[in-house]
Structure formats: structure tokens, C-alpha cells
Amino acid sequence: MSAHNSKFRFQLEDKGNVPKFRQLIDAVNNAIAEKRLNIGDNLPSVNQMCQEYKLSRDTVFKAYSILKDQGVIDSVPNKGYFIAREIRRVFLFLDTFKAYKEVLYESFIKALPENVIADVHFHHYNTDVFRHQIENSIGRYQKYIVMPFDHPEVDSVLAMIPSEKLLVIDWNIFSKPGNNLLYQDFGQAVYDSLQSVRDLIKKYGEMVFLYPNYTNHPIESINFGKKFCKDNGIKCSVETNPTKLDVRPGVVYFCVSDRMLGQFLEQCRVKNLEPGRDCGMISYNETPMKKFIYKGITVISTDFKTMGEKAAEFVANDKPMDIRIPTQVFVRDSL
Template identity: 70%
Template sequence: MSKKKKVFKFQLNTGEDVPKFRQLIDSVNHAISENRLSVGDHLPSVNQICKEYSLSRDTVFKAYSILKEQGVIDSVPNKGYFVAREVRRVFLFLDTFKAYKEVLYDSFTKNLPTNVMADVHFHHYNIDVFRRQIEESIGKYTKYVVMPFDATEMHQILEMIPSEKLLIVDWNIYSKPTSNMLYQDFGQSVFEGLQSVSHLIKKYREAVFLYPDYTNHPYESVEYFCKYCIENNIPHVVSRDPENFEVRDGVIYFSVSDRMLGKFLDQCREKKLEPGVNTGIISYNETPMKKFIYKGITVITTDFKLMGQKAAEFVSGDTTMQYCVPTRILVRESL
């Protein structure tokens, strides 16, 4: 005789700021992801939920209506609500929503199976926001795709997430040898990219790395830029002060900030300097517009479309992942 399935119970917390209808939705999705609810299983009636959890009919109807719109549940007159399909929810945690992150996000969502839904959140390099978002997400998602940053508490916070459910993306920091990683190389790949275009860089008398004090870009890129310049006998300097930045004739610039790229182009126009002729620039991270700006901006970039595809591959299955997304240089007229 088969074992009777345990009656489903909603997980509600009266002390949370999360609305009750959202808690009902999260409870159903979480139960499906943990196989406590399967396709065809019946859910408690609206009246039953109202009575057992002291909720209004409007609250319960709102939760069930949203779940129906998402295709998670369905209903039959006089028979009630039941699970219509297995839906898994994924927690996508990005730093900011810049243009190149939009490429990653678009690729990620387009490559997800129809039964996998992604909730995207942003931390903006704020450790308090990062911690709170992770704490509130625990137990609600089948997989976590997280972009970390350099902060002393980061390792402790990441340990809240079961290692088999976590994929660290973009920056390989605070990971373990057994961690799931999908990252880009900010060091050696920069050196090799610059080395491949040395014949263009060496037409300038000096190289400047624009590393403004507000950037969160890994400093590893600066170190390998300096290594490249030293090995090739190129005079170089690291500029950290965005306020006193001045474009100079005969100088090649390396920028990890699109704000600094904008300043560079504005000054070129004002001073009548032609990028690729009088001065040059290499920008970090490809965006859809950089190929069209000022006859084209040379970039060193990873493949964010591939990163999105690989991240979708991780959350869609049960495999481990340790993959370094290739970095390349795209030469355009700014060099």
C-alpha cells in the first residue's frame, strides 16, 4: 500500500514585511521546487485557507490568481485548485544593471526552460543590501546565481546558500575549489589582449590606466596593465582622480569606467583630438553601442552572452560548473 502524501501547509510569518499574498505564492513555489507538491496535487480551498490562517478572501484570491496567471496552478469548477506544472524559481543577484549586464540578463532568461522563472535583484556593492537580500531569499529558490564583490563579510554571507545551489558569476572571489563558478579573468587576459595589439599601442608615447576612485572593477586589471607596460618598456601611470582628468596628445588610455570614457570623448571633441590618431582609448566591457560611438571604441571584454547561456545551463540541470568565459579584444578606430 502506498504511503499517503503529507497534507500541504502554507509557510506564513506574521512578523515579516512581505505581504501575505506574496508569502502564499512563495510557499507554493517553494513546495514545488522541493517536491513537496507535484503536478496534479490539490491545494487547500480559499475558505480553508482563510479560516486556518486568518486571512481575507481577497488576499487568498490574489495569490491564487497570480499563480494561475503564471501557469503554476489551475482550477476546475467544484473541484478546486491544483498544481498545473512544475515551476522552479531562480535567484539572480547582479551588482548593477549596466548595458553589458543587460546582455547577460537577456541571454540568461532566453535560455531558461519554460518552467524556470528568474527573480532579478541588485546589490549596488552595498554589503548591507547584499546580506539582507540573501537572508530573505534563503529557502525560496532552487538555484542562486550571484555576483559577489570584495567585502570582508562576503564569504560568511555566501555560506548561507547551500553550495550545490550557488553559482558565483563574473568575479571569481570568495570561492572555494569545490564552488560552482562562472567567471572572467581580469588579469592575464588583459595582459594578453594588450600584447596582441602592441603594434597599435606603441605608436603612443605613454599609457594611462583610468581607475577612478569610485570604480569597483578588480584591481587585478591594473596590475596586469602595469606588468604589460613594464615588459614592453612603455611609460605608464595609473590615474585615480576623475576630476582632474585631462586628455593629452600622444597618450593611450585604458578605461574601466564608461563615465570616464564619456569624459575622454567630450574632451577629444573640445580639443579637436582624433581618437586613433592623436590619442587613443581601450574600454573595458563591450556594450551594444560602443561599436557605433565615435567611429567605434576598442574594447577588452568577456562574452556576456555566453555567460548568460552558461548560467542558464547551470540552473536548468543538476551539474556542477567551473568555467572561465573567454576574454577578447575587439579592435576599432579608437586605437
């Protein structure tokens, strides 16, 4: 099979730090994922690739050797290289890459089948980026794992993706009957979590919810937090302006922003206030470091490791999914 009549076409691009052999590997994997190459199809020989695309033998041989080591291709003497395994591509669309999202991502990647390639993208709550990335992805992936956000345009963009291929994760906003869901409960689960540590919270005379005006965290967490305070006769308020944060003794704080958590801890240091003794802190979303900071920060969090594993499970089979990941409380010295 000559390079000219092959199903495989390679376009070398100026990608900065991406070496040519890596581009060739990606091109073969993409061609398999897009069904332009199937199991048993021949690849151009090393000599053909060198002549057709002006590549060195070392570049082509290195790419083919890596693909062969991965089991993607194989070779037979005098017959050349051929596709040995199906490759599938998955579109993973997250909001931002924070510490707790890293836990989700690593768990997801680790649990994926070996023949699956995951392309990760971030929208940073930007509607133009959200729409552009999904528009460009349509038809290129076998499954779509998408973390949405609260904006009226998000619903119509998600509708571009075939429902059987889409898994909405983390927040079930804009979900419809029949959608695949893998989410956490930002409302009632927060209320129940606070109830489970009610006696610790009542050590303090007041509760302040830190909900900065720059956050995209669902407001229902604050609403259910306020309901908890009302039901338990606890004085409470909400602070949305980070510049007005004034940490006071006798107050327990509930914080949905790690940036404001940093401000809280800095003020505790300056004012010589001991979290868990003089004032309290409950943070939202577990991260690897929160168990060590200031003898440990009490956290309300979903299980992002399990969320990543379940998302990989959706990729591995064609079964519908509708799972709410439980919310946990990690009680540490800050409360």
C-alpha cells in the same frame, strides 16, 4: 478541499503598483517552489478564494487563467484547479545593473527552463545589503547565482549557501576547491589582449590607465596592464582622480569606467581631438552602444551573453561547473 485546510495560504499585501491578481500568481508560484504545493494538489476554488480573501471573481479568475495558460495549473470540470507543473525559484544576485549586465541578465532569462522563476537582486557593493539579502534567501531557492566583490565579509556570507546550490559568477574571488565557478580573467587575459593589439598601441608614445577611486573593478587588470607596458618598453601611468583627467594627443588610454570614458570623449570634443588619430582609447566591458560611439570604441571584454547562458545551464541541471569565459578584443576606430 476547503481554503482553510489547503496547503496554500494567500496573504494580500499593499504592494503599491502590484495588482491583486499578480500577487495571487506569485503566491501560487512561490508555494510550488517552496514545496508547499506539489503536482496534483488542489487549489481553492474561485468561490473559496473570493470568500476567504475578499477578492473579486474577476481577480481570482484572471490569476487562475494566466497560471493555466502558462501550464502551471490545470482544471477538471466539477473537480476544480490543481497543480500541473513543478516550479523552481532561482536567486540571481548582481552588483549593479549596467549595460553589459543587462546583456548577461537577458541571456540568462532567455535560456532558463520554462518552469524556473528568477528573482533578481542588487547589492551595489554594500556589505549590509549583501548579507541581509542572502540571509533572507536561505532555504527559499533551489539555486543561487551570486556576483561577489572584494570585501572581507563576503566570504563568510557566501558560506551560508550550500556549495552545491551556489554558482559564483564574473569574479572568482573567495572561491574554494569544489565551488561552482563561472568567471572571467581580469589579469592575464588583459595582458594577452593588450599584446594582441600591441602594434596599434605603439602608435602612441604613452599609455595612461584610468582607474578612478570610486571603481570596484579588480585592480589586477591595471597591474597586468602595467606589466604589459614594462615588457614592451611603453611609458605608462595610472590616473585615479577623475578631476585630473587631461586628455592629451599622443596618449592611449585604458579605461575601466564608463563614466570616465564619457569624460574622455567630452574632452576630445572640446579639444578637437580625434580618437584613433590624435589619441587612443581602450575601454573595458562591451556594451551595445560602444560599437557606434565616435565611430566605435575599442573594447576588451568577456562574453556576457555566454556567461548568462552558462549560468542558466547550471540552473537546469545538477552538474558541477568551473568555467572561465574567454576575454575578447573588439578593435574599432578609437585605437
